[in-house]
Amino acid sequence: MQDTLYTFFDLGQFARLPLTGSHHSGLVALSYCVALLASYTAILTLERVQLHTRKASRYSWLLVSSIIAGIGVWSMHFIGMLAFELNLPMNHGVGLTLLSIIPAIVGSFFALKGQVAAPSVRQTLFGGTVLGAGIGLMHYTGMAAMILPASLRYDPLWFLFSVVVAVSLGIIALLTYRRYRHAENMTLSNRRTVQIIVAAIMALAISGMHYTAMIAANFYPTGESEALFTGHSSWLAYGVGIGAAFSACMAIVATRIDHRLQQQQKLAQMSAKQLYEVISAIDDGLLLFDERNRVLLANEAFARLTGDKLDKIKAQKLDIEHYLEHANELLEYIQSTLDSGKAWHGKVKVKKRSGVSFPVRLSISEVRYQDQKERHFVATVTDITAEVEASERIRNLAYNDALTGLANRRSLLDHLHQELTDCEKSDETGALILCDIDKFKILNNTLGSDMGDLLLKRVAERLQNSTKSNSFLARLSANEFAIVLTGISSGNLANVKQQLLTRIYQLQEQLQQPYQLNSYTHLCSFSAGASLFEDSQLNAETLMTQAGLALSHSKRKGIGEVSLFHQELADAVTKRVKL
Incomplete structure (x- = not known):
């Protein structure tokens, strides 16, 4: 364990004093500027992550932001190393130098990922710690890539202080970013100012850690070196700085393009969404x-x-x-x-x-x-x-009886017109039967109109149950009903009339069965009159008149009578009119 500590820390194991180095002030300033630009770019690209909803887009921009931040950390470190001057020949191992960029990118990724959503203070502290650890690991990996005739050891206290600087400044940067993210109604200029402040703190964390760690570094020469340090090539430092700056600028341009495209897409989506909301409404x-x-x-x-x-x-x-x-x-x-x-x-x-x-x-x-x-x-x-x-209800009121639900006179006439037209094209005939409840007025006067209405409903129900489905039923007046019979075989007129009478008597027998009107049993008789389609010359109004004459004739004969229309009934009416 002690041997391991001796290989990394300066614990007084060397008898001689360490060499004293210095820094090129111009390159030091350049290294901070590179860190500042990279940090600012990382914040801008991180905002693109927050504005995207697709997972692939969010992770793509998060990766870009992490890479830019990692490159900035690495570039600052490399320029800072080139700014370091020591009276010994120095070089850097290419493999380990390039490998040192990985901790910076990974640390930046996890630190920035925690800031995409609305992080808690605890998450922000963790993110700042991860960021500082990534910066520290990158720096000390890069330092291990130095090739020079000297032993490198670190002062334990300054080493610890460098880590504290990196972690604390990283936490401060992320806490500042977290606070400004939740600020509402912030103007664009204020937002840019806060972004620059956060970037400056992050750059300070990166460069502060680097130069604090360089103070912690002690170099003990391993022997007399024939070659002395003649200075790093400045063009290499400037080249790295320009490359880092170019990468950052390209990322900024990319954020502007993505912002423009996303705004256009958002406007298109808003238009489509608003249109669909209109359609949905x-x-x-x-x-x-x-x-x-x-x-x-x-x-x-x-x-x-x-x-x-x-x-x-x-x-x-x-x-x-x-x-x-x-x-x-x-x-x-x-x-x-x-x-x-x-x-x-x-x-x-x-x-x-x-x-x-x-x-x-x-x-x-x-x-x-x-x-x-x-x-x-x-x-x-x-x-x-x-x-x-509603139209059907209106039609029903116009063509149907409100009390019984049967067709009314108007509907009956329309139906007769149609049946008479069909009769011309058929070998069958039909008839119109009118029946009347005898002495209905007496029931109304003795038991009241409600009982009379109930009887009319019962009669309508019995008519519907007693006639065939192709029969047409109607209520014409208070106690007068109409039945249109169809499907009667044409032929000998006497046989046709006998068929009609038989069906009327059957119907009359069924209608004259007792009616239960609540607790009252009522007996009534029916008078009927009928006319065949042929007698009307296929005219609906004439057929109605003829059936009415036959019914009147039945009522004059007495109650419960049945009559068929014959021409003498019409002639008698004509004669009375003339008199």
Whole structure:
């Protein structure tokens, strides 16, 4: 152990005094300037690390910053060594001299890496220690590369002091950097001033450690040397300084270029981000797709409408046919409209992820780019479910009875027009049956209108249960209902009428079964009148009139009567009108 200490420290093992050396003041100043420039450049490049988000970019700039700092430390040390003058011939081992740059780069890397994020005081102290240790290891490795006819030993106290100087100044530099990083609303000039101060402290740590360590170095000649020191070649020191300065300047230029590029990229990203935020804020669904109908872009509203996740829509490039009902025919029609230079607008059904369809208003326009031949199409999708439902409710009120839900007179007439038109092209016929609840007014007067309404609902339900699915039912007035029968085979008129009467009697029998109205059981009879399609000359209004005449005839005969229209009923009315 003692032998090991004797090989490194000056513990009084030499009888003679050490040689006294000196430093070239110009080169000393140059060495500090090189350290200052390298430290300032390392801080600038470190800021590029903090502004990048991609891991590869961050580590690339961190490595550049560490290399610049390492080169600065090494260059300062090498120039400082060239500034040292001793009355002995001196040289430097190339391999070990170049190898000494590694501790400086590694120490700078780990020290600067800890400053990328928001470091704690503890992390900053550790980083400063690592930086000082790297500087110290680089210096003493470089000193070991000296070749001269003398033994080199270090004064223990000055050696320790040099390490303390390197570590303490390194910590002070990083603490200063940490403080200015957290300062808000700092102007550019103030920021540059602080950066220079931090760089000056770092340069002081580097050069202070070097020249303190040179004070610790004692050189004991091993014999009489015939050659005396004639001075280092100044051009070598200046060459190293210029090379280090050139590297630092190139790094500064690189930071400026990267800053400009990043600003442009940031502006482009902000524009794209702001545009997408605008698109996301649109309440209607928005879709961008190409000529092959692949979805390229969709907003949140479209994802909500379809039940898909936005990232899935983008990632899988789902075809637009996935969302449209009858997509092939529709897209051909849309494409022909777009090819003519017009936008397409229409109402279509869009499918949710669950398979459920809902109505939308779809608008598609072509997007042509200035410098590209590729065409894209933008579609806006507006959910009109509420609009359609409201329209359906309005239509329902216009064409259906509010109490029973059956069709009303207007709807019945529309249906008869259609059925009579179809009847002309068919071998089958049909009939209109009108039935009336006998003595309905008495129920209303005795038990109240609520009980009367309940009876009407029960009658409507029984009609729906007693007739075929292709029968059409309507409520025409307070207690009058209409049934349109179709699918009656044409042929002998007497047989047709007999078929009709049979079906009316069956229906009448079912309708006259007791009705349970809450706790009250009600019995009622029904009068009915009917007219065949052929008797009306295929006219809906005439058919309604004829069925009404047949019903009136049944009611004049008594309760629970059934009548079919015949011409004498119309003639009798005409005769009464003339009288």
